[in-house]
Amino acid sequence: MFTGLIRTIILYLLIIAGIRLMGKRQVGELEPSELVLSLIIADLAAVPMQDFGIPLLTGIVPILTLLSLTMILSVLTMKSTRFRTLMCGRPSVIIRKGKIDQGEMRRNRLTVDELLEELRAQGYAGPAGIEYAILETNGQLSILPWEREKPPTQSQLGLEAEETGLPLVLISDGKLLTRNLTARGYDGVWLQKQLAKHGLKDPGQVFLMTVDEAGGVYLAPRSGQEEGRRRA
Known part of the structure; x- marks a missing residue:
């Protein structure tokens, strides 16, 4: 039993390391070669x-070999455009200037229902408002609408907007991230004032709290805190 536990832990950690080497993309965004590698590694580790x-x-050596091969292929795809095209393929333009390319749909075995489903998922009722729709090599459909279909930006409307910057998490599930608090230039006194504005006393009552570069604060109490304040 102990031997099986150790073997499982070793193989599990090895697979996690391999997946980390492949990058941070989700499974649905893997290139074909990366998806095949994931399936093979899972099968090799299971035995x-x-x-x-x-x-x-017997399991570790093939896994390390595949990971090494993957790193080599990654370098080659970065260095050579032809090799990258061979391994990953090329994007396919499914809709061009508002017209559906039926030949590209057949080559990619994309049905009308699947195309419409992808369009609806991105907020489009149909292809009428789309200038280009590109099927990427990872299977995702990128949609570029006509200019007239795009919402106007503030610059186009002649409005000025303050740049708030990237929000930084100060409290995550009741835990205070002191490093982030200091990085924003705030201290415990400022934090207590912000908590008091929401009727809270300590960070343990907060589920999520963020502050952006302009000082904008977002605070979500932990479950039960809002109900407790109403009862009080």
């Missing part, structure tokens, strides 16, 4: 986990 008669190196 040594279940069969204790198989040496652990």
